[in-house]
Each structure stands twice: as structure tokens, then as C-alpha cells.
Amino acid sequence: MDLRDLIGLVTANLRRTRGRVVTTALGVVVGTASVVVLVSLGVGLEHQALESLGAGVSEIHVMSTLPMATRPVPEVPTPARVEALPGVAWAVGLEPLRASVDAQMGQACLPAVRVVGVDPERVENLGFTCVAGDLDLARGRAILGARLAQRLAEQDGDVPAEALAGRGLNLYVARYGGDGSTMEKLLRVEVAGVLAPMGAGYDFGLYIAEREALAINGWLTSSRRDPARQGYPEMLVKVDDVRRADAVERGLAAMGLSFHSQRGQAESVGAYFEELQLQLGGVAGISLLVAAFSIANTMLTAIFERTREIGLMKALGARDRDVMAVFLGEAGTIGVLGGAGGVALGMAVNGMINLFGGQVDLLKQLYGGATGLHAFTPLWLPPAAVAFAALVGVLSGIYPARRAARLAPLAALKAR
Amino acid sequence: MDALIEVDDLHRHFAMGDQTVRALDGVSVSVAAGEFVAMMGPSGSGKSTLLYLVGGLDRPTSGAIRINGQELSALSDEALAEVRSREVGFVFQSFHLVPTMTALQNVVFPMVFARVPAAQREPRARELLHLVGLGDRVDHRPTELSGGQQQRVAIARALANDPPILLADEPTGNLDSRTGEEIMALLVRLNREAGRTILIVSHDPSVGDDVTRTLHLRDGHLVGEAA
Numbered sequence: 084m085d086l087r088d089l090i091g092l093v094t095a096n097l098r099r100t101r102g103r104v105v106t107t108a109l110g111v112v113v114g115t116a117s118v119v120v121l122v123s124l125g126v127g128l129e130h131q132a133l134e135s136l137g138a139g140v141s142e143i144h145v146m147s148t149l150p151m152a153t154r155p156v157p158e159v160p161t162p163a164r165v166e167a168l169p170g171v172a173w174a175v176g177l178e179p180l181r182a183s184v185d186a187q188m189g190q191a192c193l194p195a196v197r198v199v200g201v202d203p204e205r206v207e208n209l210g211f212t213c214v215a216g217d218l219d220l221a222r223g224r225a226i227l228g229a230r231l232a233q234r235l236a237e238q239d240g241d242v243p244a245e246a247l248a249g250r251g252l253n254l255y256v257a258r259y260g261g262d263g264s265t266m267e268k269l270l271r272v273e274v275a276g277v278l279a280p281m282g283a284g285y286d287f288g289l290y291i292a293e294r295e296a297l298a299i300n301g302w303l304t305s306s307r308r309d310p311a312r313q314g315y316p317e318m319l320v321k322v323d324d325v326r327r328a329d330a331v332e333r334g335l336a337a338m339g340l341s342f343h344s345q346r347g348q349a350e351s352v353g354a355y356f357e358e359l360q361l362q363l364g365g366v367a368g369i370s371l372l373v374a375a376f377s378i379a380n381t382m383l384t385a386i387f388e389r390t391r392e393i394g395l396m397k398a399l400g401a402r403d404r405d406v407m408a409v410f411l412g413e414a415g416t417i418g419v420l421g422g423a424g425g426v427a428l429g430m431a432v433n434g435m436i437n438l439f440g441g442q443v444d445l446l447k448q449l450y451g452g453a454t455g456l457h458a459f460t461p462l463w464l465p466p467a468a469v470a471f472a473a474l475v476g477v478l479s480g481i482y483p484a485r486r487a488a489r490l491a492p493l494a495a496l497k498a499r
Numbered sequence: 500m501d502a503l504i505e506v507d508d509l510h511r512h513f514a515m516g517d518q519t520v521r522a523l524d525g526v527s528v529s530v531a532a533g534e535f536v537a538m539m540g541p542s543g544s545g546k547s548t549l550l551y552l553v554g555g556l557d558r559p560t561s562g563a564i565r566i567n568g569q570e571l572s573a574l575s576d577e578a579l580a581e582v583r584s585r586e587v588g589f590v591f592q593s594f595h596l597v598p599t600m601t602a603l604q605n606v607v608f609p610m611v612f613a614r615v616p617a618a619q620r621e622p623r624a625r626e627l628l629h630l631v632g633l634g635d636r637v638d639h640r641p642t643e644l645s646g647g648q649q650q651r652v653a654i655a656r657a658l659a660n661d662p663p664i665l666l667a668d669e670p671t672g673n674l675d676s677r678t679g680e681e682i683m684a685l686l687v688r689l690n691r692e693a694g695r696t697i698l699i700v701s702h703d704p705s706v707g708d709d710v711t712r713t714l715h716l717r718d719g720h721l722v723g724e725a726a
Contacts, residue, residue, distance in 0.1 A: 396612070402612070
């Protein structure tokens with residue numbers, strides 16, 4: 084018996100008992116659908132958790148490239164050279180002011196503000212979005228991090244943070260002399276924009292044009308530095324895919340740079356959710372196990388009813404393995420049909436979850452996210468679920484099929 | 500003439516509770532190619548048991564069965580299935596057709612297990628149905644055919660893989676006498692024209708007129724033989 088004959092026989096036999104096949108397959112449909120939904124929810128939760136870690140997951144903070152100043156110029160790790168590494172989306176040099184800066188606006192006065200100089204051409208790379216104003220870092224303009232703006236606004240008459248855009252801001256930069264004297268420089272800037280919240284590292288920062296920061300640092304240290312020749316004290320590197328972060332980090336290390344990232348955290352989050360997905364899949368697998376017993380039961384009933392037919396097949400020359408193949412084929416086909424139906428049902432349920440899950444308050448509270456419940460079906464899941472259901476079908480068919488194959492031909496033929 | 504079927508001191512015992520039923524108890528017989536042999540005897544005489552043992556549908560308790568010189572008891576289940584597929588064709592009292600298949604599909608069915616190339620199956624099945632007089636009924640299902648017609652389909656099916664031996668277990672038992680005579684006439688024709696060796700089990704004494712030899716069995720023993 085070749086494969087075409089087998090498919091023909093299996094199809095004909097299943098058609099004969101259509102009703103029973105459908106009800107048995109329904110068990111597999113429910114089991115597969117729960118696997119698809121629960122695993123998708125697990126993946127969705129993982130995505131949310133990674134998102135809540137913020138942009139930091141795919142960012143690498145490179146520390147102090149300045150000691151590299153002794154290197155020959157072509158080897159200085161500038162942003163452009165770092166960007167040439169495979170897996171790097173972009174690299175932005177940061178020029179923080181090397182002094183304590185106090186910020187004053189109206190009634191508000193905040194000490195020790197972190198002021199960072201950024202190349203105006205590259206500000207957009209940092210993924211900034213404004214709640215007010217714009218990102219134009221022309222001379223004399225500054226961008227405020229969300230929490231910094233919020234604190235200034237609170238102290239200055241409790242106005243909304245958005246109202247700060249366009250207002251003037253005084254920055255007092257202190258320089259301490261070796262003889263204990265203090266000199267202070269006032270930098271007047273206009274607030275170009277107020278940023279939306281994007282993670283702790285950014286939210287307390289104040290951003291000015293790189294050229295201005297270099298000038299102030301020059302005044303502070305009495306020496307002017309050229310970043311193109313000497314590199315930056317800090318650099319932010321964004322990887323295009325978190326999975327390539329490892330390779331990027333190796334590249335940075337090879338350039339002699341030290342760095343830190345939130346990737347370790349992201350990895351432990353990933354490992355936790357992998358475990359969770361396995362557990363959820365396992366719970367859903369229990370319903371597939373129930374479906375497996377249902378398939379086995381259906382096949383055993385079929386063998387009981389078709390004993391004479393099995394005897395006839397053997398009388399006509401069918402070998403044990405032919406009989407076995409027919410029954411395994413029937414059980415496997417029930418698995419495939421149920422699996423395909425289950426994937427369709429599961430995807431539909433996932434669609435409903437994504438439509439309405441965001442509005443479920445209880446779940447919002449449970450998961451602490453702003454996005455509620457979210458199901459994400461990875462590409463591998465539907466084919467894997469169908470294959471798994473087919474496997475469940477075949478496995479649950481083994482015992483019945485072996486019983487059918489081992490029936491004594493004459494006794495089977497004479498069965499009533 | 501060389502023996503096509505050789506049965507030597509064949510025993511087939513069944514356990515029935517504490518008792519052992521000796522369905523066959525030391526039968527030896529030899530059938531030459533081209534013979535038409537009837538096995539007759541009362542119920543429980545062992546004639547059907549002998550027929551199914553010769554056809555490889557059952558295994559003996561002891562003794563030897565040789566088909567074309569091949570000892571059946573030495574064969575594996577798989578090899579025995581091969582014997583059933585290529586060496587013998589069965590015709591049953593209750594026809595045993597698959598009700599969901601057409602006459603044509605029923606005749607094709609054994610060819611599937613003999614791995615006959617797909618392209619050869621239908622033409623051969625049509626030819627066989629034509630041979631048994633059902634050339635115009637190929638697409639009918641068993642429920643749309645009379646008893647005699649169903650038995651003709653079963654005979655065509657038994658010939659599907661062109662086996663040298665046809666084994667018929669009371670093929671006329673479920674038919675009225677006139678239809679039974681027609682089926683017997685068909686078997687005689689297959690024997691005389693195609694030289695097919697046929698073993699037939701029957702209660703009907705008139706069958707003895709059509710065959711070349713009659714074996715009489717009683718209580719598992721061969722008690723007589725008539726040519």
C-alpha cells in the first residue's frame with residue numbers, strides 16, 4: 084500500500100464516521116486553542132515586560148572613552164566608528180558638563196542638574212519625543228527631561244510641565260579654583276522642548292548643544308577638547324536587535340571601551356517568561372491530553388465496530404503494518420484537523436483579547452502596565468501547534484492501531 | 500501431476516473452557532494444479548477450518564501445509580499476508596464486500612495490498628467484473644446488487660491478484676438454488692477455462708456433480724474421497 088492508497092483509505096474511513104470524527108476533533112480544537120492562547124499571552128506579557136524596561140534594553144551606555152585620547156587619531160572610538168560595527172543602529176556621543184550646575188526658573192531652583200551636550204544633528208537618534216516645543220538645539224536652547232521639567236513646574240507655581248516650553252532658564256555653572264576660590268558662570272537658555280517620559284536615565288537630564296557644552300567644559304578645565312580627535316566621555320549605543328547586543332558588546336570591548344547595559348536584566352526577564360510560557364503551555368497541554376484519550380477511545384470504538392473489515396483486509400492480503408498505518412493515519416488526521424481548527428480558534432481568541440484586553444481594568448492592575456492584556460502569536464506557534472496536535476493524534480492512535488494490526492485474521496473475519 | 504497444495508498430518512485444536520476441540524485431527528491431503536475439489540461433511544467436521552488453514556488465514560496446531568512447495572507454518576505473519584495476497588483468493592458465504600465501495604472499488608481493494616501499479620488496477624477490475632457477467636454494474640454499491648451479483652463481485656475480487664488457488668467457503672449458502680447453480684457454473688468455468696485450482700466447502704450434495712474430486716470430513720478426520 085503506497086501513500087496515495089493510504090490517504091484515500093483514511094479519507095474514506097473518516098468520511099464514513101464524519102460526526103464522530105468532528106466531535107473527537109473538537110476536543111483537539113479546544114486543547115490546541117488553549118495552547119495557542121496561553122502561549123501567546125505569555126509572549127505578550129514578555130513583550131510588555133521588555134517594553135517597560137524602556138529603550139534601555141537595546142541601549143549600551145559606553146563609559147569614558149577619554150583615556151583613549153592617547154591613541155592614534157584613526158583608532159579613536161568616535162560614534163561614526165562605533166556605528167560601523169554590525170548590529171549597531173546608531174551611536175551618539177554625550178558631552179556632560181563636568182561641574183555642578185544649578186537650574187533656576189522663576190521661583191524654581193534645582194541643584195545638581197545633569198546637563199549633557201548633544202550633537203544637534205543626532206538628537207533625534209536618541210528617540211526623544213516632545214510633549215511640548217521641539218527638538219531644535221540651536222545655540223541658547225535646551226531640552227528638558229520629563230521629571231526635571233515636572234519638578235521645575237511644581238516649584239514654579241505648580242504650572243503644567245508643558246507650559247515650560249519657550250520659557251527662559253538660568254544655569255549656574257560653578258568652577259572651583261585650586262586655591263579654594265569659586266567662579267560662577269551663568270548660561271541663559273530658552274526651553275526648546277519638554278520630553279515625554281522615557282526612562283530614568285533620560286528623565287532627569289537637561290540637553291544643550293554639544294558645542295556649548297564643549298565651550299563650558301573648556302572653561303572648567305582650561306583646555307579645549309576636540310571630540311572627533313579625542314572621543315567623548317560617554318556614548319550611547321543603540322543595537323538594532325536585542326539578540327545582537329552580545330555581538331555589539333564584543334565589538335565595543337575589542338575597541339577597548341567599557342560599557343554597561345540593561346541587557347542582563349532583559350535576559351533574566353526573558354528567562355522568566357520562557358519558563359512562564361512553558362508552564363502556560365503545560366497547563367494547556369493537559370486539555371490536549373484529555374483530547375488524546377478521546378482520540379484513543381474513538382479509535383478503539385472504531386476497531387470494535389470494524390473488526391470484520393480488518394479481518395477482510397487481512398484476508399485480502401493486508402499486512403499488519405498496512406492495518407496499523409490506516410488506523411494511525413486516521414488518528415493523526417483527527418489530530419491535524421483538530422490542530423488546524425484549534426489554531427484558527429486560538430488566533431480568533433487572541434484577536435478578541437487584543438481588541439478588548441486593553442480595557443480590562445483588573446488585568447491592568449494585575450500587570451501594572453498601561454496597555455492591559457496583550458496576546459502576541461509568534462510565527463512559529465501556529466505550525467508548531469498543528470504539528471504537536473498531529474503528534475498527539477498519532478501517539479494516541481498507537482495503542483488502538485497495534486490492537487487492530489494484531490487481530491487474528493480469521494477470528495476478526497468471523498466476529499459478530 | 501505435481502501437488503499444488505499438500506497437507507500433511509494437520510491438526511487444529513481449540514481450547515473451549517476446560518475442553519480441547521479437535522477441529523482437525525490428523526488430516527493429510529494433496530491437491531494438484533487445476534483440480535476442483537469439494538470438501539463436504541456435517542457442521543463441525545472441520546472442512547472450513549481446513550480451507551482457512553490452506554489459505555493462511557489461520558495457523559495449525561501441528562502438521563504441515565505446503566503451497567507451491569512453500570511451507571506455511573514456517574512463514575512470518577508478513578510472509579503469510581503475502582501468500583494471502585498472491586497465492587489464494589477467498590470467496591465467503593456472506594460475500595464480505597465493503598458496503599461503502601462500488602463493485603469496481605471492491606475488486607480493486609486487494610490490488611492495493613498487492614501493490615499493483617495504480618494505472619493497471621481499474622482496467623483489470625473492469626475486465627474481471629466483465630468476466631463474471633457484471634460489466635454493466637461496475638459503479639453499483641453492494642446494497643444495489645442482488646445476492647448472486649454480490650457473490651459475483653466477490654469472485655471477481657478473489658481473482659484480482661490472479662492467484663493460482665481459489666478458496667470458496669459455502670459460496671452458494673446464502674443464495675437461492677437457481678442463483679447458486681449460476682455461481683457454481685461460473686466457478687466450473689473458471690476451473691475448466693482458466694485452469695484455476697479451486698477448493699470449495701459445501702453442504703450441498705449436488706456440488707459433487709461439478710467438481711473433479713470430493714473429500715468427506717467428519718469430526719476432524721478425512722473419512723472418504725470420491726473422484
